[in-house]
Amino acid sequence: MSDTFRAFRIHHDDDGYRAGIETLRLDDLSPGEVTIRAAYSSVNYKDALAGTGQGKILRTFPLNGGIDVAGHVIASTDPAFKEGDAVLCTGCGLSETRDGGYSEVVRLPAQWTIPLPAGLSLEEAMILGTAGFTAGLALLHMQDNRQTPELGPIAITGATGGVGMLGVDIFTRAGYEVHAISGKRERFDFLQALGAKACLDREALGFSGKPMESTRFGGAFDCVGGDILAGLLASTAPYGNVACCGLAASPKLSTTVMPFIIRGVNLLGVASAGTARDLRERVWQHLADDWKPAHLERIHTRTLPLDELPSLFEDMLAGRSFGRSVVRITVSD
Structure with missing residues (x-):
């Protein structure tokens, strides 16, 4: 793992509300037992509110944006997860009380880290997202x-x-x-x-x-x-x-x-953010199997890099976006 990585970070301090791409180190991130190399995230209306400051989403600053993330484990202190495992996380305080998914490296609590179920790719998981x-x-x-x-x-x-x-x-x-x-x-x-x-x-x-x-x-x-x-x-x-x-x-x-x-x-x-783990696993198993949408390719309208998030936020808040947008975090997933 590189000593540094890129993230879309949100600040609110004496200099005002601002957000953009920054270079971070692992110690800058919220603590967590599972460290992942993020492959994809998604863009929700809530993300646009947080990224622009038009909604009171974050409860502490600074934090990385992105309420969803999917990627591969690169380190874990929890024996349930090993290097190379494909995992996902949605909600659970991401971009509210802890650093979110708009980051090349993300640390997650093991309690809220869900193994990617068979039947879904990392990208499909983020088309679905929250x-x-x-x-x-x-x-x-x-x-x-x-x-x-x-x-x-x-x-x-x-x-x-x-x-x-x-x-x-x-x-x-x-x-x-x-x-x-x-x-x-x-x-x-x-x-x-x-x-x-x-x-x-x-x-x-x-x-x-x-x-x-x-x-x-x-x-x-x-x-x-x-x-x-x-x-x-x-x-x-x-x-x-x-x-x-x-x-x-x-x-x-x-x-x-x-x-x-x-x-x-x-x-x-239906309050998705704090859903109990057993229910999360049941839902994701269904979404990978008998409830998997048949038209994800129609619903997925855009894939963009981290750098283009601000323009998409503007489009979403102005009502100019449609369908589900996915953020490609790293080149290799």
Whole structure:
């Protein structure tokens, strides 16, 4: 291992908020039992907020950005990992409380380091990243709570976002009929190519705002919150599940207990960052096997080097990006 390496590092001090490529040494990194040579990371909206300072993501400074990473072990003090092992990590404090994945060398806690499951390449794991893991975790929670395709179609909101489009592919792959909900009608053909059986304009959903609606969906994976989430709860079939992971529309929820006590509808929270290890391993095994998206090549729209992160952050925050972008950290993986 070289004495020095490159990383995209974020500062906030007396000189203000700034970020860029720096040369670091191993001792500059957060501690961890597993040291990896990073091959790929991914770019999430959260990364753009952190990298530009437009969102309060980091809880300590300075830190390397990147909430996801995949690569090969180059040193480990934990016997569960040996040199050359392919591993990944998503969330778990990366780029929040500890150095993240935008670095040629990353140190990870063994507790949150996941062996790359057979069936996924390092690049595919990062096309999925936190976004795909979140969609997979939602499906796992729903199925653990007795969701089945027989209950009816699954509504997926925010379907043209990274989490939503992967959700369309993952739920379809798992055998569910997916109804994709989005305000971007020009992307309906894309969503249908991912497997959506129907595409619904969010402005034309026709939710009445009443405590109970006619049953329309067997369950839902909601990425937006607000009134749409309330409408989904009111229109979900008896004993169906609505998994909620986002607040793109609103963090507020105005509803009643009626869907819960009359139809037995379940509202399931999906918080991917601190998910227990056993659940992480279950989700990643599914994502490498029976839930592996069939259209990763469509969803993966860009691979870029570390140096181009600032321009992509600008595009994401301005609404000019689409699909999943992957960061190539090192030339050889």
